[in-house]
Amino acid sequence: MKPLIPFYNPSISYEDNYAQGPFGLFAELDKAEQVATKPTKFLNVDVNLPFGQPAGPLLNANYIKAAFAYGFDLCVYKTVRTKFHKCHPLPNVLSVHPNGKLSPNLDTVLADRNYDQPLSITNSFGVPSFAPDIWQPDMADAVNAAGAGQCVIGSFQGTQGNGEIEKDYALAAKLVRETNAPILEANLSCPNEGASKLLCFDVDKVERIVNEIKNAVPDRPLILKLAYFPDDERIISLLTRVGKIIDGLSTINTLSAKPVDASGHPALGENRKEGGICGDAIRWAGLDMVSRLAKYRQQLDLNFSIIGVGGVSNSEHYHQFIQNGADAVMSATGAMWNPLLAIEIKKSLK
């Protein structure tokens, strides 16, 4: 089969993708085939299929409308902040070629522009955001675009240096709530602060952030976006502290690595030696996190929902995540290069 055109163009800037995209089939909404499924419940909403795209590839309402048209029923609007935040310069996306699975130990990986399957990429944006006066009306438009059995999840994060980080998370949550998004997601796994310093590993801080968000927005389900946790102790500690307050966990975000070009130089530039890796090479880690969370959810008698993320690029991967205990599944890299992924998964259920 001829490869499909990705709906995000990695060779042009984030700003140009925002203004001109989405591309390929996502620009031709009338070509989308509708495949009926048996609706189910995810948190507080009815969904046709608990499958969609995690925070990242869906930059704005135009992208979300296209994703809905192509049957991605759970669409996370790319992470927003309380203030404008500039995007890293190009390159923001490169193909990477680890030998099989990527380890969680900052592997060095060859990066280039050969986007062959099975595909893994590095993404390095720095979580850009427009100011709330731009993204709020756009997110509200995306929320309104949801059809029957579809829903927008609003992703947000606090920013270091905007006062207390807990308060900035709570303000971001309030601003997302104002768009009427039915579900909120706090990104606690942004790799910008360095792979070992991810917020989600600081359980005290996570508890304070979760409490601030729940005080600010008590009437919306809250999902936390988590990285891969190598050790079980920290998972148990996190679940013990916030497992009864939150409504869902989405995992994993990227695994960090050092992308280099053919001559061994940092492929993202001298001042960006590390990048987050997603796609095929991290699926093992997504599946592993989901099964451990499902195990401890049962052992600790908790009932949050689990969204499985990481390297999903076909219907078999979707079913693997569900078997490991996920209540919903999402694909970023796989979906970007295959806009027909949700339709394919729906057909696999027939």
Ligand SMILES: Cc1cc2nc3c(=O)[nH]c(=O)nc-3n(C[C@H](O)[C@H](O)[C@H](O)COP(=O)(O)O)c2cc1C
């Ligand atoms: C282009 C791109 C942008 C991303 N931006 C965000 C983001 O803003 N917030 C976030 O929580 N995760 C972000 N991610 C991470 C994804 O949500 C997801 O956790 C990760 O890509 C693993 O899934 P995958 O293997 O299906 O790509 C981004 C991923 C990609 C590919």
